[in-house]
Amino acid sequence: xxxxxxxxxxxxxxxxxxxxxxxxxxxxxxxxxxxxxxxxxxxxxxxxxxxxxxxxxxxxxxxxxxxxxxxxxxxxxxxxxxxxxxxxxxxxxxxxxxxxxxxxxxxxxxxxxxxxxxxxxxxxxxxxxxxxxxxxxxxxxxxxxxxxxxxxxxxxxxxxx
Amino acid sequence: xxxxxxxxxxxxxxxxxxxxxxxxxxxxxxxxxxxxxxxxxxxxxxxxxxxxxxxxxxxxxxxxxxxxxxxxxxxxxxxxxxxxxxxxxxxxxxxxxxxxxxxxxxxxxxxxxxxxxxxxxxxxxxxxxxxxxxxxxxxxxxxxxxxxxxxxxxxxxxxxxxxxxxxxxxxxxxxxxxxxx
Numbered sequence: 408x409x410x411x412x413x414x415x416x417x418x419x420x421x422x423x424x425x426x427x428x429x430x431x432x433x434x435x436x437x438x439x440x441x442x443x444x445x446x447x448x449x450x451x452x453x454x455x456x457x458x459x460x461x462x463x464x465x466x467x468x469x470x471x472x473x474x475x476x477x478x479x480x481x482x483x484x485x486x487x488x489x490x491x492x493x494x495x496x497x498x499x500x501x502x503x504x505x506x507x508x509x510x511x512x513x514x515x516x517x518x519x520x521x522x523x524x525x526x527x528x529x530x531x532x533x534x535x536x537x538x539x540x541x542x543x544x545x546x547x548x549x550x551x552x553x554x555x556x557x558x559x560x561x562x563x564x565x566x567x568x
Numbered sequence: 569x570x571x572x573x574x575x576x577x578x579x580x581x582x583x584x585x586x587x588x589x590x591x592x593x594x595x596x597x598x599x600x601x602x603x604x605x606x607x608x609x610x611x612x613x614x615x616x617x618x619x620x621x622x623x624x625x626x627x628x629x630x631x632x633x634x635x636x637x638x639x640x641x642x643x644x645x646x647x648x649x650x651x652x653x654x655x656x657x658x659x660x661x662x663x664x665x666x667x668x669x670x671x672x673x674x675x676x677x678x679x680x681x682x683x684x685x686x687x688x689x690x691x692x693x694x695x696x697x698x699x700x701x702x703x704x705x706x707x708x709x710x711x712x713x714x715x716x717x718x719x720x721x722x723x724x725x726x727x728x729x730x731x732x733x734x735x736x737x738x739x740x741x742x743x744x745x746x747x748x749x
Contacts, residue, residue, distance in 0.1 A: 408584050424618075457585065
């Protein structure tokens, strides 16, 4: 079993490295792209892959709200060993998921220090949520905001076709 | 550091996959960003180094290993304690030279490649698991041991085993050896 700390350290390293690419190495056709998008993209792929691995019984959702509850309880529990603290919705496709102590922010700092850095530590997870939703057949836009570390809010907006 | 509470079986599986899947997505991203295999390998090694320098603290706090008196002891600990703790595997250890500073870790199983059947097309020199070499190198450096760590053999490249070579760069103080005798 792979220890959970490895993921945390890998994530920290990805934030540090993808944010400040080594200028000595020649960038290939992948080229220049904002680092937040890169981190979000990596998270998206992982979210999709995780979604594909969920047992079928878990995926029998009756309605959209059940999917979001699943993300808050089961996905968060599996990935971060805790549940989301609150879930709110306007019942029109927008959901706010609140975590008062987001594990990937806990080691960064607390309060208002490093507020500017916070988005880098959230991009992967936004992608993760979007990717898992995508595997469950839901297209969405996911963003995150931080008022004071380590609390953060994820906003999921479901795209209706 | 307390152990995580027991989880539902599904959680366990998702959690085990998270690191491996993230690593795979990272390698895929690096392959998009860098054309040359050597550049991706160097990047993975560098990232591993950063991780290793931090991982060693976690390791020392959780493993209660005593003081080591030889490179052989250290390599055994890497294989039997560290690899077991973090990746759930125990590579076997061989010593490759008489000065006893060159060792190999033979990986029979490797969780990092669980979802990888073969290297991507056009990437025959990619050291997919190069992060591991950087981690070992970074961790050793934090305990004041300089070492070269590279893949000597790689199943993904068609070799029969996956083998990581560790070469400790500074000879142990001769006096210490004599004392032990």
